[in-house]
Amino acid sequence: MDKQPVFQARNIEKVFPGVRALKGVNLSLEPGSIHALLGENGAGKSTLIKVITGVHHQSSGQILVDGQEVRFGNPREAIARGIGVVHQERNLIPRFSIAENIHMEKLGAHYLKPIDYAALNRDARRWLQALNLEVDPAMPVSELSVAQMQLVEIAKALSLQSRVLLLDEPTTSLTPSETDNLFRILRRLRDDGASLVFVSHKLEEVLDICDRVTVLRDGENACESRSMEGLGRQDLVRLMIGRAEGGGGWRKRAVEHNPLVLELKGVSTAIGHRDVSLSVRKGEIVGLYGLVGAGRTELAKSIMGKFAVTEGEVRIEDRPARIRSVAEAIHEYGVGYVSEDRKGDGLILQHSVLANAGVPIWRKLSNAFGVLSDSRIRAAVTPFLQKLEVKTPSLSQTVGNLSGGNQQKISVAKWLAADVKLLIVDEPSVGIDIKTKAYLHDLLRELADSGTAILVITSDMPEMVALADRIVVMDRYRVKGVVENNGVYADMSEGIMGLIHDAERVTALSRQA
Amino acid sequence: MKTDNTLLRLARTDWFGPLLVTVLAIALIRGFSPNFLSSFNIQILLLAIAVNALIAFSQMIIIAIGQMNLSVGAIGGLAAISFAGLMQVWGLSAPMAAIAAVLIGVVCGMLNGLLIAITGISAFVITLATLSIYKGINLGITRAEPFYGVPGQVKAFGSALLVGPVPWLAAPTIIIAFALWFMLRRQPIGRFILAIGGNSHAAELSGISIRTTMIVAHGISGLLASVAGILLVSRLQIGQPSIGDDWLILSFAAPVIGGAVLAGGHVSVGATLLGVVIVAIITQALVLFSIDPFLVQVVLGAMILAAVGINRLRETHLGKKTGKA
Numbered sequence: 001m002d003k004q005p006v007f008q009a010r011n012i013e014k015v016f017p018g019v020r021a022l023k024g025v026n027l028s029l030e031p032g033s034i035h036a037l038l039g040e041n042g043a044g045k046s047t048l049i050k051v052i053t054g055v056h057h058q059s060s061g062q063i064l065v066d067g068q069e070v071r072f073g074n075p076r077e078a079i080a081r082g083i084g085v086v087h088q089e090r091n092l093i094p095r096f097s098i099a100e101n102i103h104m105e106k107l108g109a110h111y112l113k114p115i116d117y118a119a120l121n122r123d124a125r126r127w128l129q130a131l132n133l134e135v136d137p138a139m140p141v142s143e144l145s146v147a148q149m150q151l152v153e154i155a156k157a158l159s160l161q162s163r164v165l166l167l168d169e170p171t172t173s174l175t176p177s178e179t180d181n182l183f184r185i186l187r188r189l190r191d192d193g194a195s196l197v198f199v200s201h202k203l204e205e206v207l208d209i210c211d212r213v214t215v216l217r218d219g220e221n222a223c224e225s226r227s228m229e230g231l232g233r234q235d236l237v238r239l240m241i242g243r244a245e246g247g248g249g250w251r252k253r254a255v256e257h258n259p260l261v262l263e264l265k266g267v268s269t270a271i272g273h274r275d276v277s278l279s280v281r282k283g284e285i286v287g288l289y290g291l292v293g294a295g296r297t298e299l300a301k302s303i304m305g306k307f308a309v310t311e312g313e314v315r316i317e318d319r320p321a322r323i324r325s326v327a328e329a330i331h332e333y334g335v336g337y338v339s340e341d342r343k344g345d346g347l348i349l350q351h352s353v354l355a356n357a358g359v360p361i362w363r364k365l366s367n368a369f370g371v372l373s374d375s376r377i378r379a380a381v382t383p384f385l386q387k388l389e390v391k392t393p394s395l396s397q398t399v400g401n402l403s404g405g406n407q408q409k410i411s412v413a414k415w416l417a418a419d420v421k422l423l424i425v426d427e428p429s430v431g432i433d434i435k436t437k438a439y440l441h442d443l444l445r446e447l448a449d450s451g452t453a454i455l456v457i458t459s460d461m462p463e464m465v466a467l468a469d470r471i472v473v474m475d476r477y478r479v480k481g482v483v484e485n486n487g488v489y490a491d492m493s494e495g496i497m498g499l500i501h502d503a504e505r506v507t508a509l510s511r512q513a
Numbered sequence: 514m515k516t517d518n519t520l521l522r523l524a525r526t527d528w529f530g531p532l533l534v535t536v537l538a539i540a541l542i543r544g545f546s547p548n549f550l551s552s553f554n555i556q557i558l559l560l561a562i563a564v565n566a567l568i569a570f571s572q573m574i575i576i577a578i579g580q581m582n583l584s585v586g587a588i589g590g591l592a593a594i595s596f597a598g599l600m601q602v603w604g605l606s607a608p609m610a611a612i613a614a615v616l617i618g619v620v621c622g623m624l625n626g627l628l629i630a631i632t633g634i635s636a637f638v639i640t641l642a643t644l645s646i647y648k649g650i651n652l653g654i655t656r657a658e659p660f661y662g663v664p665g666q667v668k669a670f671g672s673a674l675l676v677g678p679v680p681w682l683a684a685p686t687i688i689i690a691f692a693l694w695f696m697l698r699r700q701p702i703g704r705f706i707l708a709i710g711g712n713s714h715a716a717e718l719s720g721i722s723i724r725t726t727m728i729v730a731h732g733i734s735g736l737l738a739s740v741a742g743i744l745l746v747s748r749l750q751i752g753q754p755s756i757g758d759d760w761l762i763l764s765f766a767a768p769v770i771g772g773a774v775l776a777g778g779h780v781s782v783g784a785t786l787l788g789v790v791i792v793a794i795i796t797q798a799l800v801l802f803s804i805d806p807f808l809v810q811v812v813l814g815a816m817i818l819a820a821v822g823i824n825r826l827r828e829t830h831l832g833k834k835t836g837k838a
Contacts (some may be wrong), residue, residue, distance in 0.1 A: 076720045091719075092776070093707070093716065095778055096707070096711065104708065105706075108720045111700070111729075112700050114699045115704065
């Protein structure tokens with residue numbers, strides 16, 4: 001292609017204290033294309049995006065817009081040169097109107113000149129129409145759906161004459177139909193000559209919509225601005241992780257005769273579970289599958305003592321357990337819980353790696369006077385952090401500064417260190433990349449082999465099939481049935497969906513009756 | 514159906530609840546004490562409201578950016594004794610002294626904003642420190658003795674009536690309330706203040722200078738506090754060093770009653786004014802019914818709690834998704 005690139009990054013290096021995040025990366029964007037930027041967590045994607053959008057300065061290397069070298073002092077200057085970003089987190093003022101959000105940028109020129117809202121609304125309507133967004137521009141942004149807010153952000157970027165538009169994981173919180181709509185719009189923008197950069201972990205989407213691709217690995221180009229033609233999913237994975245994707249790794253494990261670690265008999269809870277029975281044996285991995293809203297996380301939290309069990313019996317290691325608090329679950333019964341919401345529930349982001357990994361064992365490690373020493377905690381958690389290959393400059397690093405994958409590893413490591421008998425893992429691979437996911441799976445299997453009982457909650461069916469010995473299917477706060485896993489994806493998905501749909505058919509029938 | 518909708522819409526506005534409470538309170542108190550709506554009593558109420566509204570606005574503008582200003586009273590006090598002192602000691606004319614006092618207030622406020630912007634330390638800590646500094650300067654200058662030499666024209670202004678029972682003191686407050694309303698509604702600087710309170714990260718990416726806006730907001734806060742101090746000098750007829758000592762709770766109570774979100778991004782001038790009115794009426798009522806004046810503090814505290822609770826209910830039940838940024 002001999003089109004002049006709109007944007008070029010040449011030999012970009014970025015050095016942070018102690019880390020070389022980018023080691024000479026190239027990227028070149030052409031008009032009228034959707035360019036995928038791929039890479040695993042820690043490959044340098046986010047750093048590159050920050051350099052492109054003026055948040056960070058490159059340590060060396062050049063950035064060219066329309067063939068001219070530029071230097072962005074801050075995000076504003078990047079925007080002024082036509083580089084727009086739609087971030088993962090929403091960057092709108094919730095109580096302001098759509099029109100005002102779109103034009104916020106232009107109001108900055110005067111501090112006192114009264115705002116002409118009618119004109120703002122008129123102008124905003126033009127951009128909204130271009131995106132097929134049928135909403136009143138005077139409406140506050142807080143009343144929109146997430147997908148609509150995203151479109152407003154795109155409208156905002158377009159209204160600033162952006163020619164390069166970066167979309168960072170734009171589909172994470174969208175439904176499939178919203179995603180389709182977004183893709184239709186992106187394709188049209190591409191046909192109109194825009195240069196879009198699409199950052200995503202979802203390879204299916206990348207294959208669907210992108211025509212060019214740059215892959216980063218360990219801060220270097222694994223491939224540079226090449227055409228997507230002839231590339232399949234496996235090729236992309238190989239580029240990203242440097243080897244082919246593992247075949248799931250499921251293997252038959254004989255656990256039928258192990259003693260029960262967790263047993264629920266006809267359990268009902270204060271938040272609506274009815275007659276839930278399930279069991280997990282020593283060394284067994286039991287999957288808990290269900291659609292969103294099936295009550296799986298809530299069941300896990302009930303086991304952990306967060307919600308009251310109103311009926312039935314919970315037995316742990318064959319003795320009745322009345323767990324009233326999370327502390328009791330950990331210290332009396334040896335039950336650990338890896339939260340699905342790492343940031344909200346699982347980790348204390350402002351605290352250090354050491355403090356996070358050590359939380360559950362503080363009680364155990366404290367001496368007779370209840371005093372903790374860092375060295376004892378360090379000795380207890382380091383083997384597990386190493387085993388999980390947590391990448392951190394030091395144990396005193398703040399967890400919030402680490403990548404998502406490393407955060408997830410720490411939230412697992414802290415329970416390993418606590419030496420729990422039963423580990424409940426909730427959505428272990430949300431937001432982490434393929435390589436880390438595979439490691440995490442190996443780790444959970446090893447853990448089970450060494451005797452820990454594991455209850456995995458996941459909505460990712462391939463993950464479920466790769467991990468579980470048995471799969472318990474839940475729907476609407478009830479257990480619908482159990483499927484023995486044979487490691488064959490097609491069988492399992494059929495069996496599981498059968499149970500869920502059966503349930504729906506039965507409830508539909510009973511409603512008719 | 515239609516009326517339901519109207520009611521719901523009204524319940525969602527900030528001013529409807531406080532207005533309802535105001536009307537009910539007036540009706541109720543009037544029922545027990547016919548004197549309540551006497552011309553003299555209304556005049557006393559308006560005098561209190563005129564000054565208190567400025568105090569409330571001074572805090573409200575900082576709540577709008579999602580911060581707090583503990584030094585509102587200290588700035589007001591410093592401006593008040595400067596105003597009186599400049600007239601008594603240096604013999605400045607009243608307008609000149611007022612301008613100087615306002616300037617002092619603006620500088621004190623901007624200094625707050627500047628310190629917060631430069632250090633990145635929370636407004637709570639910075640304004641707690643400057644509260645002590647400004648108050649210390651005040652006491653250093655006055656040695657805790659009032660300035661008595663307030664000229665007659667200033668005293669006259671403090672007690673003169675504009676029309677009917679409306680005192681002249683209310684005039685600056687009315688003008689300022691309109692100006693604030695216009696600024697927060699229609700002027701970019703006002704919108705920037707609210708934008709920063711709503712989502713400072715997004716505001717910054719939209720090219721709004723957080724630093725400038727923050728300093729301007731604190732400057733406005735200082736300006737309003739100093740005007741309140743000056744008005745209070747002309748009402749009390751002396752430059753009392755203790756002016757401002759009891760402003761803090763009131764300054765938060767009125768905006769909160771007026772539906773302000775303490776996290777920032779949402780305040781209402783009209784509803785805050787109603788908040789001031791409610792506080793004034795209830796304080797007045799306690800006096801009328803000769804209830805222990807020390808109870809006023811208790812009632813004020815209870816009202817803040819009630820208002821916060823009601824705001825929360827409104828958020829969860831009436832506001833659709835008030836998307837927390």
